[in-house]
Amino acid sequence: MSVLDLAPITEGSNPRQSFKNSVELAQHVEEWGFNRFWLAEHHNMPGIASSATSVIIGHIAGATKEIRVGSGGIMLPNHATLVIAEQFGTLETLYPGRIDLGLGRAPGSDQATAYALRRTLNMQVDDFPAQVEELQGYFEDNPEARVRAVPGTGLDVPLWLLGSSGFSAQLSAHKGLPFSFASHFAPDYMIPALNLYRDNFKSSSVLQKPYAMLGVNIIAADTDEEAEWLATSQQQQFLSIRRGEPSKLKPPIDNIEEVWSAMERASVEKTLNSSSTIIGSPDTIKQKLTSFIAETKADEVIVNSQIFDQKARLHSYEIIADMMK
Template sequence: MTALSILDLAPVPKGQTPRESFAASVELARTAERTGYTRVWYAEHHNMAAIASTATSVLIGYVAAHTETIRLGSGGVMLPNHSPLVIAEQFGTLETLFPGRIDLGLGRAPGTDQRTMRALRRDNTSADTFPQDVQELQGYLSGRSLVPGVQAVPLADAPVPLYILGSSLFGAQLAAQLGLPYAFASHFAPDALHEATGLYRDTFKPSAQLAEPYLITAANVFAADDHDSAVEQMTVAYRARTRAMLSRGPGGGGGELSDDQIDAFLASPNGRSLASMTRYTAAGTPEEVRDWLAEFAASTRSDEVMVTHQASVLADRLRSVELTAKAVLG
């Protein structure tokens, strides 16, 4: 592992506001910048009250204006929700304002539920043209538009680097075919991790952007000064995550479940499948987290590990960012 980065989900804990979430994202990015992380990415999610990063490009610009050097980007923009031209305009603007600091990670999932997908004017066939849309976007950002007579304005001095995001073999194959970096969402979709990342490395074709494969894998991290505190933070965070997910299901009501009821659900057959989504989680002291991340990176041959620090309390999250950086990066 040569690099360590962060995926910031811009959480909105119960009792707090999105404005407070954005202020927390600035604090987290500043801490990451100071402690040596390579980049911070923000994910596009919709219709989720607990996540504030819906307008990803706007949040990137806000955090960029309050930081100095760290790279910022999308992890990712769900391209089928948008026209390639609009995304090229947004990220061309960001790169013009903050040159050399902007990344554009692209996914093809809706990032939401079926009803919200329809509200986004998207249907079940929208993802079918994802490969062509990526190439159209690439053309706009490089000044070599594939659409005659149409250019993205502003055109930045250098193209924004593209990354393909995924949790299946499809994204791995596309990233390899186009010669782009690949980021695997193993922090919540672990099942195809080793098969997809192996396929990406084995079939990669060099491109103008990238001569050799570049692999980013994701993991959840709870680092604290002592092991028990880290485990407690993980327990609290994953109970809250489970409540949020159950509240979005048929009938809702997850928010009213007690801790004992949540724990019983997670131990049930249905709950175990939900709990397995966070299989790749490091929780413990800085040394324990460092050793876990080193083994994880080696097993996947990762060039970079992108971690999500998910402690529910901001002070704990920032402490996890600091402790992990000190242990891993020195």
């Protein structure tokens, strides 16, 4: 079990408080036995503070002792591969044996923001495989290379490929890399992507057999009713994105039906469906999470809990931790 922290900026708050909350969460989940703590690259999103992903990874790693810290993910088309190799080489040098580099091929933003990031105009997401190959080359110890990542060369920084479709599943399989699927927002493609990955996997120096980690939204509370109420914050967040009006994470509301139309409800529920968005009391969470793992045969589950109140968010992860004992 691992943690995906979207570093939420809540309504009435600011990024500074978001980072404080992320540190507090990381320290607690480390104590509770979670395996890794990942942060994601998003841009121009008023409710997500982790745009400078490598910077906040270093901040979290410095505030913890043992838990693995990494990216879920770095959107590689936004960056020069050498810069990412240097950044994560630096992180691995500072926190040896604790850094993961998860890579995605989407821009993590809209087209205008992608342009503002100064992406090369002729760079396409279909160039992603070549970028991954180039990035792997920078971590190899090749003294004859004309351009070397310093720090980075010769370091063991585990690479993961992330995806919400079949593209990265096939690329992960071909390269023999671990694969993480974004089932927390693309549940319909989860099983087909897993099948592609497992059926086509080729062993490598990194992995002898497939290793799949799946994203799951979990909103846990003492009762089903409280959990359903807390979950309205995430529902409002996806609704705002659907409307093209992304916002800070809003507080829970008593009646979500007053906020969305029937069509909007269907759209949000398609994204946050019951297979990979689990809401409820400890007994409900345990039952549904056990079923999810049995169905998918996931090697690891990475949990996103978009909860407005920090104490309630910590309690949600604590409930999950109790199930791991």
